[in-house]
Amino acid sequence: SKMTVKAVKMPCTSANVYTKVPDGGWGWTVAFAFFVVEALTYGIIKSFGVFFNDLMESFDETNSRISWIISICVFVQTFTAPLSTVLSNRFGHRLVVMAGGLLVSAGMVIASFARSVVDMYVTIGIVSGLGYCLSFLPTVTILSQYFDKRRSLVTAVASTGECFAVFSFAPAITALKEQIGWRYSMLSVGVLQLGITACGSLLRPIVIREQEEVKAQPPEESTETKYMLENEQTCTSIESIDSGVDITTSPSNVPGKTKAEPKSEEPKQPGQNPVENNSTPPEPKTKLLDFSVMRDYSFICYAFFGLFATLGFFAPSLYIIPLSRSLGIGKDHSAYILSAMAIAEVFGRIFAGWVLNKKPIRKIYIELICVILLSVALVAFPFASGFWGLMICSVYFGFMLGTVAGTHIPLLAEDDVVGIERMSSAAGVYVFIQSLAGLAGPPLAGVLVDTTKNYSSAFYSCAAGMVLGAVFLALVRPCKTGLCHQQQQQQQVEESTAGPPPELPDDFIDMDIGKAENSGKGSDSV
Numbered sequence: 001s002k003m004t005v006k007a008v009k010m011p012c013t014s015a016n017v018y019t020k021v022p023d024g025g026w027g028w029t030v031a032f033a034f035f036v037v038e039a040l041t042y043g044i045i046k047s048f049g050v051f052f053n054d055l056m057e058s059f060d061e062t063n064s065r066i067s068w069i070i071s072i073c074v075f076v077q078t079f080t081a082p083l084s085t086v087l088s089n090r091f092g093h094r095l096v097v098m099a100g101g102l103l104v105s106a107g108m109v110i111a112s113f114a115r116s117v118v119d120m121y122v123t124i125g126i127v128s129g130l131g132y133c134l135s136f137l138p139t140v141t142i143l144s145q146y147f148d149k150r151r152s153l154v155t156a157v158a159s160t161g162e163c164f165a166v167f168s169f170a171p172a173i174t175a176l177k178e179q180i181g182w183r184y185s186m187l188s189v190g191v192l193q194l195g196i197t198a199c200g201s202l203l204r205p206i207v208i209r210e211q212e213e214v215k216a217q218p219p220e221e222s223t224e225t226k227y228m229l230e231n232e233q234t235c236t237s238i239e240s241i242d243s244g245v246d247i248t249t250s251p252s253n254v255p256g257k258t259k260a261e262p263k264s265e266e267p268k269q270p271g272q273n274p275v276e277n278n279s280t281p282p283e284p285k286t287k288l289l290d291f292s293v294m295r296d297y298s299f300i301c302y303a304f305f306g307l308f309a310t311l312g313f314f315a316p317s318l319y320i321i322p323l324s325r326s327l328g329i330g331k332d333h334s335a336y337i338l339s340a341m342a343i344a345e346v347f348g349r350i351f352a353g354w355v356l357n358k359k360p361i362r363k364i365y366i367e368l369i370c371v372i373l374l375s376v377a378l379v380a381f382p383f384a385s386g387f388w389g390l391m392i393c394s395v396y397f398g399f400m401l402g403t404v405a406g407t408h409i410p411l412l413a414e415d416d417v418v419g420i421e422r423m424s425s426a427a428g429v430y431v432f433i434q435s436l437a438g439l440a441g442p443p444l445a446g447v448l449v450d451t452t453k454n455y456s457s458a459f460y461s462c463a464a465g466m467v468l469g470a471v472f473l474a475l476v477r478p479c480k481t482g483l484c485h486q487q488q489q490q491q492q493v494e495e496s497t498a499g500p501p502p503e504l505p506d507d508f509i510d511m512d513i514g515k516a517e518n519s520g521k522g523s524d525s526v
Contacts, residue, residue, distance in 0.1 A: 015205040026204055027146030030139075031154050033199035035161035037097070037139045040193050041104070041132045043165020045070060046317065050173050054182040059117045069120045071442055076129030077136070078435030084137045085428030093138040094203045100134025101196030103127055108190030112183045135196050137431060138203070141424050144413045145206050151410060152363065156353025159406040163346040167339060293418050293426045298480035302417050303433045304472040306408060309371060310437035311444075311465030312378055313405065316341065316397055318442060320381075320390070323455040329387050337390055341398035348402020356407060363407075364416045364477050370403040371470045377401075378463035382456030416480055437465070 018025075048070055055066050087096045107128030114120050140155065147154050176185045293299045320341070324334040352370065356363045377397040384393045409427060412418055418426040445458035 015207050017207045017209060021146070021148040021208060022206075023147050023150050025146070026206075027143070027154070029202050030143050030146050030204075031158045033202045034139045034143050034155075034158040036199045037135055037196055038159055038161035039165035039169075040196050041136050042162040043169055044108075044189060044193065045073065045132070046162070046166045047169040047173060050170055050177070051182055051186065054177070055117070055120070058182075061117050065117055067442070069117070069124050071439060072121055072125030073129040073132065075435055075439040076126055077132040078431045078438050080130055080133045081137055081431035081435070082428040084133050085424055087134065088138045088141065089424060092205055093142045094200055094205070096134050096138050097200030097203055098197045100131045100136075100138075101194060101198075101200055103131030104135060104196055105131075105190050105193045107131060108193060109187055112187040112190065131196075133431075135200070137427055139199070140409055141427055142203050142206070144410055144420065144423060150357060151413065152356035152407060153353035155410045156349045156356075156402075156406040160346045160349050160402075163342050163349070163402070166342045293422055293429060296418060297482075298416065298476045299412075299418050299426060299430075301472045301475040301479055302412070303430055305371075305469045305476070306430055306434050307437050307469070308465040308472065309404070309408070309469030310434045311441045312374065312462035312469070313401070313441075316378075316381065316394070316401075316459070316462075319445070319449070319455050319458050320394060323381070324387075324390050326455060327385065327390070329390070333387055337387075337394045340391060341394040341401075344395040344398030345402035345405070348399035349406035350402075351399070352403035352407050362416070362477070363411060363414055364473070367404065367407060367411060368470060368473050370400060370407075371466060371473055374400040374404055375463050375466040375470060378459050378466060381459040416477055441465075 052066055055061065055069075059066075084096065084100075107123045107126075110127070111120055111123040114123060140159075143155060143158065144151055173185055173189065176188065180188075317338070320338055321334045324337055329337075352366075355361075356366055374397070377393065377400050380393050380396070381390075384390045409430070412426045412430060413420040413423045441462075445461055448457040448461055449455055451457075
């Protein structure tokens, strides 16, 4: 059957209605919007380090107090993920992302006029952090709805916007600061982030409606013609019979004909409209936030995987430059190491999407292999020596980080976790759980570095968290299959205890017909 597309007018939106997941169409526009949103959200967050020295000098604050700006921002972004899910289900993804873009831009613009670091905590940490949440999560959710077979590949490629932003924004903002200063540079970044609102306007809702199969019914004219022929043969007109008995051979009483409506035995009340038989029941209301995913053991394991794996996402980007400087590597060469990591992450995201797009393949196992290899990369950093040693570890880590970072949220749509139907609620709860590690990860690594006076301890702690995440990820598939088998066995036990329904004798109807005939003959004889 040919895929049909039609537009349906909805309040403030125009939805695309498909008979099946399009795997393209308007989805390519949504993918481009997600690419830009990634660049203007996570790309800006990761490039914010270029303002650190300027903020320390302007506000006369320590590095740790300035770093709390991004920590609060990331925490608010992930902690408010359930709110983003509720608002998206209530008002639609488009309006939520557009509102999030306004908050992100407003927070950054107001921060350019800040007079203390506390002002930065409120503007960038809370206001922009909430905007980042409302912008990113609904975009990746609706993108997953537009694709099925190509979902992994398209999402991975579109998520590279973050990597390109890190590679290009940092030097561009640095050059801009030398010309107009850090305040006007931050103001320019805030104005640029208004592009999120434009991208949000491209997120047209999608509705999947299966095409109903209409069975062809025989025309009624043939039935009426049949009765007219019978009347002509018997020289009797059905309309002339006036015996007060309904003719059971009329078309309206023939079994299987649904045209005639049965007569209602109850009297009609005044002012009451008759109820049509072909009226469809009202559609069930969509839950704003489906917490039933918390009863799914496979999702619980996957959420713990995200909680511990998030600990390993921060250390290299935060401590790779201090680690390289401690090894005697110059400032310029240290920046090259970080840029190489960003470029390798691009290729890692694309490679993961290409591999996961292959059929048939169990995507959860591919993710597990990538997480294990990422743990190896974290352990390898403390053993690196010299520029080329750190360069190799950074490229290897960036590549493996891309395979995990670009796929761990879209994998929620797979049947091994929760499925596409509950992905919106699952993504909100999943990112909310990640917020705990996002808030505690950098301070924990900083405490270990201050205690041991060695940057290697930060990488070891992140590797330990990644290994724990791999353990929980390995339990996702067994929990899913084990739970399904238990439900099937429970259903079989219930069916066996209930027993088969009582069977009627084959001659049950014949016996009743025989009794009716005998009673009829008795009445005639009387």
